[in-house]
Amino acid sequence: MKKIFSGIRPTGNIHIGNYLGAINQWIELQKTEDCVFCIADWHAITTPYEEKNLRNIIFDLTATYLASGLDPEKCILFVQSKVKQHTELAWLLGTITPLGELQRMTQFKDKSQKHKEYINAGLLNYPILMAADILLYNTEIVPVGKDQVQHVEITRNIAQKFNNKYGETFKIPEPLISKEGAKIMSLQDPEKKMSKTDDSKGSINIFDTEDEIKKKIMGATTDSDSIVKYDEINKKGISNLLNIYSLFGNKDIKSIEEEFEGKGYGEFKTSLSNLLIEKLKPIKEKREKISNEDIEKILNEGFLKAEERAENMMKEVRKKMGLTL
Ligand code: ATP
Ligand code: LTN
Numbered sequence: 222m223k224k225i226f227s228g229i230r231p232t233g234n235i236h237i238g239n240y241l242g243a244i245n246q247w248i249e250l251q252k253t254e255d256c257v258f259c260i261a262d263w264h265a266i267t268t269p270y271e272e273k274n275l276r277n278i279i280f281d282l283t284a285t286y287l288a289s290g291l292d293p294e295k296c297i298l299f300v301q302s303k304v305k306q307h308t309e310l311a312w313l314l315g316t317i318t319p320l321g322e323l324q325r326m327t328q329f330k331d332k333s334q335k336h337k338e339y340i341n342a343g344l345l346n347y348p349i350l351m352a353a354d355i356l357l358y359n360t361e362i363v364p365v366g367k368d369q370v371q372h373v374e375i376t377r378n379i380a381q382k383f384n385n386k387y388g389e390t391f392k393i394p395e396p397l398i399s400k401e402g403a404k405i406m407s408l409q410d411p412e413k414k415m416s417k418t419d420d421s422k423g424s425i426n427i428f429d430t431e432d433e434i435k436k437k438i439m440g441a442t443t444d445s446d447s448i449v450k451y452d453e454i455n456k457k458g459i460s461n462l463l464n465i466y467s468l469f470g471n472k473d474i475k476s477i478e479e480e481f482e483g484k485g486y487g488e489f490k491t492s493l494s495n496l497l498i499e500k501l502k503p504i505k506e507k508r509e510k511i512s513n514e515d516i517e518k519i520l521n522e523g524f525l526k527a528e529e530r531a532e533n534m535m536k537e538v539r540k541k542m543g544l545t546l
Contacts, residue, residue: 226360228261231278236424238405238415242366248290256296267343288508299523306531310353352376360394367403387541408441411457438494449481
């Protein structure tokens, strides 16, 4: 069994990009591998957030995971801030991470551009905490969307550096990216990735109502020639919709193009809305059956299992670094 680790920030509603890029892979992996998944609340607070909502968002995110098919019998699911070893290891790894590498990270540049009033050291150190998350669990594979690959690469550098300096300790993890779902683009601006914290019209959330889904798909930005054809350079909007259609409908893009030959965007978009409504319905129904008590119990059990593994790793790290008093 391979050791898998991944996380997601509790920053808002889960959208189909998160689902296709990350969660969907996790659901597959839990069937055969040793999986640990965390709700990265310490990462979430590096960008503006409402403290009174955080707990609800964490509960909601957990419920979304469970409704989408994550099974607490088959994986460990926990909240990052419960396991204090993550901050301890992040501090230690910070002492061997070059400042220049952190400043070069695309996400740091993007998010500090977006939140000019809130450029904090936590945002810069974000990848160190993510490295700690991953390395604490002897991780071999990190399933993420494309935007997070750079952070897995810096994690590899940090692990290698630690092993060279203090002796063989960490496995060197590899990113795993789902091929087509790796980057679902915003419906409003197909140049940008679909994101939880950007404009809500650009993303379809898992729990959107049927009306919301229809409105957003019908209003999605497309070019003016009305030919349903995949062309990532000149027809970004329609290509993104074709990609979503193909992933949810389990059909290859060629056959969808054939199906809609001569039919125009209106018909294609209606069909895509219906497909999304049909595919998201069972997740919504399952969500309604999950109570806060269920969630609390699952997260607590996950915390106990995660903490035990994390503490085992920390014992070794402290010893290697001479922190044994
Ligand atoms: P935020 O807007 O807060 O940055 P986000 O929508 O980018 O949030 P994250 O919590 O950062 O979501 O990401 C969770 C997981 O979903 C990561 O593995 C990330 O790579 C993946 N992911 C996020 N957006 C997309 C997308 N548009 N397409 C595919 N995968 C995505
Ligand atoms: N930074 C990630 C979330 C995250 C993560 C992790 C992903 C936090 N810790 C560890 C993989 C492994 C993001 O999606 N924004």
